[in-house]
Amino acid sequence: MGRIVLEQVTKSFGNTQVIPPLDLTIEDGEFAVFVGPSGCGKSTLLRLIAGLEDTTSGKVVIDDQDMTEISPSKRGLAMVFQSYALYPHMTVRKNIAFPMRMAGMSEEEQNKRIETAAASLNLTDYLDRKPGQLSGGQRQRVAIGRAIVRDPSAFLFDEPLSNLDAALRVGMRLEITEMHERMQTTMIYVTHDQVEAMTMANKIVVLQAGVIEQVGSPLELYHKPRNKFVAGFIGSPKMNLIEGAEAKKHNAETIGIRPEHVVVSNTDGLWKGTVGVAEHLGSDTFVHVHGIEGCDPMTVRAAGDATFKHGEDIYLTPDETQIHKFDAAGLRIE
Amino acid sequence: MAIVAQSSKYGQISRTLLAWIVGLLFFFPIFWLVLTSFKTDADAVKPEFLFFFTPTLENYNNMTENYDYWRFATNSVITSVFATIFALAVGIPCAYSMAFNPTRATKDVLMWMLSTKMLPAAAVLYPMTFLTKSLGLFDTHFMVIVVLCLINLPIVIWMLFTYFKEIPKEIIEAGQMDGVNTWGEIKEILIPLAWGGIASTALLCFIFCWNEAYWTVRLTTIDAATLSKLIEGNRAPEGLFFGRLSAVSAAAVGPIIVLGWFCQKQLVQGLSFGAVK
Numbered sequence: 001m002g003r004i005v006l007e008q009v010t011k012s013f014g015n016t017q018v019i020p021p022l023d024l025t026i027e028d029g030e031f032a033v034f035v036g037p038s039g040c041g042k043s044t045l046l047r048l049i050a051g052l053e054d055t056t057s058g059k060v061v062i063d064d065q066d067m068t069e070i071s072p073s074k075r076g077l078a079m080v081f082q083s084y085a086l087y088p089h090m091t092v093r094k095n096i097a098f099p100m101r102m103a104g105m106s107e108e109e110q111n112k113r114i115e116t117a118a119a120s121l122n123l124t125d126y127l128d129r130k131p132g133q134l135s136g137g138q139r140q141r142v143a144i145g146r147a148i149v150r151d152p153s154a155f156l157f158d159e160p161l162s163n164l165d166a167a168l169r170v171g172m173r174l175e176i177t178e179m180h181e182r183m184q185t186t187m188i189y190v191t192h193d194q195v196e197a198m199t200m201a202n203k204i205v206v207l208q209a210g211v212i213e214q215v216g217s218p219l220e221l222y223h224k225p226r227n228k229f230v231a232g233f234i235g236s237p238k239m240n241l242i243e244g245a246e247a248k249k250h251n252a253e254t255i256g257i258r259p260e261h262v263v264v265s266n267t268d269g270l271w272k273g274t275v276g277v278a279e280h281l282g283s284d285t286f287v288h289v290h291g292i293e294g295c296d297p298m299t300v301r302a303a304g305d306a307t308f309k310h311g312e313d314i315y316l317t318p319d320e321t322q323i324h325k326f327d328a329a330g331l332r333i334e
Numbered sequence: 335m336a337i338v339a340q341s342s343k344y345g346q347i348s349r350t351l352l353a354w355i356v357g358l359l360f361f362f363p364i365f366w367l368v369l370t371s372f373k374t375d376a377d378a379v380k381p382e383f384l385f386f387f388t389p390t391l392e393n394y395n396n397m398t399e400n401y402d403y404w405r406f407a408t409n410s411v412i413t414s415v416f417a418t419i420f421a422l423a424v425g426i427p428c429a430y431s432m433a434f435n436p437t438r439a440t441k442d443v444l445m446w447m448l449s450t451k452m453l454p455a456a457a458v459l460y461p462m463t464f465l466t467k468s469l470g471l472f473d474t475h476f477m478v479i480v481v482l483c484l485i486n487l488p489i490v491i492w493m494l495f496t497y498f499k500e501i502p503k504e505i506i507e508a509g510q511m512d513g514v515n516t517w518g519e520i521k522e523i524l525i526p527l528a529w530g531g532i533a534s535t536a537l538l539c540f541i542f543c544w545n546e547a548y549w550t551v552r553l554t555t556i557d558a559a560t561l562s563k564l565i566e567g568n569r570a571p572e573g574l575f576f577g578r579l580s581a582v583s584a585a586a587v588g589p590i591i592v593l594g595w596f597c598q599k600q601l602v603q604g605l606s607f608g609a610v611k
Contacts, residue, residue, distance in 0.1 A: 052507050073513035085508035089526045098522075099512035146512070 001063045002154040002186030003028045004049060009058030011044055011210075018044055019210035021058065026154075026188060026203070031180050033189045035197040036207035036233070042190045043158055045207070049188065050156050051075050063153060073102075078147035079156040082163065084139045086131040086146075092118075093127040096145045103150075117145040137168045144179070154186035161196065173200060194234055198222070206230050228330040231256045237286055237299045239324070244294035252325035252333055259286060261322035262300040269315030273298065278308040289314055364591065370580035378576035393581030401564060403585060410560040410586075412475055413550070414543035417482035421490045421539050422532065424483075429494035430520055434506050444495065447488040455548045466553055473555045481553065482543045490539050497531030498524065534600045537593075544590050561586035 004026040011019040019041050026032045034042035047053040049060060051072035060068050067075050078099075086095050093114055100110045118124045121141040131139055140160060147155055157176070161169045177200050180187050191197055197204050198218045206213045206221065206229075214226040218234075225231035231239045239256040247255045263269065264287065273289040276297050283304045288297040300316055308314070325333040370378050372389040397403045432440050462481070463472075471477040501524065509523045525532065547562035554563055565586055568579045594601060 050511065052510065072507075072510045073515075077511070079508070079511045081504045081508060083502060083504055085502070085504040087505065087508075087523060087527075098509075098514075102513035102518065146508075150512070 001028055002026075002152075003063055004154060004186065004188070005059075005061040006045075006049070007059040007061065009045075009048060009060065010056045011041075011048060011053065012056045017056075017210070019048075022210070022212060024205065024212065024215070026186060028186055029184045030203050031177075031187045031189065031201050032203045032205060033191060033197040033201035034205045034207060035191055035194055036213075038192060039209075040207040041210035042192075042205075042207050044210075046156055046158055046188060046190045050077055050079050052079075076153040077156055078150045078152035078154075079158065080140075080143045080147050080160045082159040084131070084143040084160075084163075086139055086142055088131050091128050091130055092123060092134070092142050092145075095131070095142055096149055099146060099150045113149045114145075117148050120148075121145050136164050137172060140164065140172060141175075144176075148179075148183075152185070154188060157187065157189040159190055159192070161191075161193075169196075176200065195236055198234070204234075206233060224332070225256075225324065226332055228254060228256070228326050231324055231326070231332075237301075240295050240298045240300075241326075242292070242295040242298075246294045247325075250323060250325055253328045254326040254330070256324040256326065257318045257322060259299045259301040261319040262298075263317040263319070264300050264302045264306075265315040265317070266313075267315065269317040271298075271316045271318075273314055273316065275308045275310055275312050275314050277310070280304070287314065289316065292316070364587070367580050367587075368584050370576055371584045373577050373580075375575040375577040378580070393577045394585070396578060397581050397585060401567070401582070403564065403582075406559055406561045406564040407585075407589070409475070409478075409554075409558055410544055410562075413478045413482055413558070413560060414540050416475075416479045417486065417543045418536050418539045420479065420483040421487050422494075422536060425487060425490040425494050425535070426520060426525070426532070428491050429498050430516075430524060432491075432495050433498035433501075434503060444492065447491060451485075451488055459552060462549075463552065472553065473557050473559075475558045477553055478550060478558050478560070481549045482546055485546070485549070486539050486542050489542070490535055493535040493538070494528070494531065497528050497535070500531075501527050530600065537597050537600055541590055541594065545587075 006022055006024040008021045008023060009019065010017065010021050022045070034045060036042050044053060048055055051060075051067065051070060055068055058068070059066055062075055062077070087098065090098065096114050096117060097110050100113065114127070115124070118127055121144060123138065123141055123145060126134060126138060126142075131142065134142065143160070160176075161172050164172060173196060176187075176189075180200075189196075189200060201218055203215065204218055204221050205215050208229055214221055214230045216224075221230060221234045225234060225239075228241060232241060235258055237259050239258050240262075241254050241256050243254050247253060271292050273291040276288040276290045278288075279286040281304065285302040285304055285306045285308070287300050287302055287308055289300060290297050292298045298316065302308070327333050369385075371393055372391070373383060373387050374390055374392065377383040377387050432444065466472045466477050469477075505523060505527070506519055509519045514522060545562075547566070550560045550562045551566045554560065561582075565579070565582050568575065568582050
């Protein structure tokens with residue numbers, strides 16, 4: 001069981017309200033990702049759920065019990081921190097054993113759980129090392145192991161992969177996703193990386209300035225962003241937002257088109273521009289095009305083996321069925 | 335070619351020379367004290383026996399036979415050790431609270447605590463004397479320990495606070511998530527992590543307690559008298575007997591100098607912590 005409900009939760013630091021009244025439900029077994037730019041309140045929201053910050057008002061309900069005034073240790077949650085927060089003076093074994101020792105579990109049960117967690121996280125050979133003797137990825141696994149043995153009703157992850165290099169990040173992402181598939185335990189994951197959000201979540205919560213902009217599945221947010229902010233935040237490279245005459249043609253204040261929904265040609269097309277920078281990824285080429293009215297530069301996707309010269313003319317044609325329309329307030333027009 | 339700063343050989347020699355001069359200047363009073371302790375009272379004031387004289391142990395013999403040096407030394411050890419323990423017992427939870435659960439008043443409280451060190455001791459001498467006598471605590475170990483603890487508490491709290499601030503708050507929060515209560519956090523996480531800082535603080539507190547003279551001289555007579563009282567007791571109406579006085583002083587500071595020598599690394603760390611990141 002790991003159903004978490006936030007009812008009209010607010011948070012202020014002094015006179016500054018960082019989270020206005022917020023309602024959110026995370027169902028049991030969901031993998032919810034809080035995503036948004038730096039300072040949007042996603043970590044604060046996570047810490048409110050964990051109990052590491054007190055709410056200014058509102059309720060935090062976990063499995064139908066009001067946990068608003070309950071200390072972090074009694075909420076039945078486990079947290080994995082961005083900096084791992086391992087106890088540097090304890091071995092890996094003692095780090096993982098620590099929450100069980102605090103709960104008064106028998107040594108036999110502790111050892112059993114440590115061995116199981118270590119085996120699943122490939123830590124068996126490192127149990128007698130101290131955190132200072134481990135790599136970043138190993139430390140992250142120890143932090144996850146320490147969370148797993150608590151058998152919590154929900155896992156909380158606060159940007160756990162931020163300190164890892166790109167290759168390790170991809171690997172750990174898969175491991176965490178597989179862990180969720182295996183355990184079916186509620187997970188709440190905070191990240192500023194929308195690629196992590198899209199690939200890991202079955203529910204994404206997009207935040208800006210403490211306000212929930214949209215909640216939905218990754219594809220829902222990708223195909224039907226509720227407003228310009230979500231449209232521009234989700235998707236990499238980000239959606240091209242076009243204002244002015246071109247938008248007016250579609251009876252909108254702003255239109256959006258994703259890079260992969262624009263056809264690129266050297267000979268003709270609806271819009272003419274000049275090639276700025278072409279980024280070759282091997283599988284794709286992303287071209288930044290200048291001179292398109294209402295959107296400069298515009299980013300478009302081309303074939304991986306396509307070649308472009310800086311300054312050459314390029315013609316773009318958007319897929320009309322994939323154009324997103326937004327009104328003056330930035331809200332989606334259906 | 336990249337421009338690289340060159341340090342001149344002469345600059346290095348000058349700096350080394352300066353360091354030696356400063357070091358010797360600081361060491362000289364201790365050297366002179368020890369040297370004088372091996373002179374008779376008469377020789378101690380004669381310029382012709384500055385460095386060349388017939389050494390004698392009569393001052394040290396006199397100290398142990400006639401002044402019961404070991405009783406004073408024992409009192410110094412007891413009061414310094416227990417004052418340090420109590421200062422840490424109060425200081426650790428206090429510094430923990432300020433470091434990890436600060437309020438708007440935390441900085442003001444810290445400054446206020448430090449400001450009490452600026453209070454002239456003489457301003458509260460009479461109230462303290464009346465208080466100790468009316469409570470029947472004059473010339474007791476208990477009173478000396480309480481006073482030593484209280485006068486060093488601001489420094490202890492400040493030092494521990496700066497050490498605790500260096501510990502990432504996330505480690506404490508991880509402990510909270512793992513089910514540890516406040517005392518558990520201090521015992522299982524904070525003390526092991528900040529052990530070096532706590533040891534440095536304890537050492538400095540011990541040294542301050544050992545060297546404290548103003549209160550130990552005025553609040554004790556015989557039973558709880560410390561080495562400071564012994565030194566003070568060597569002032570005679572006839573004047574200062576430098577030989578005897580130097581022996582008593584050397585015997586009083588000797589133990590702390592030896593302790594400081596063996597723990598100099600921790601002392602330097604304690605005094606300079608936070609100055610360099």
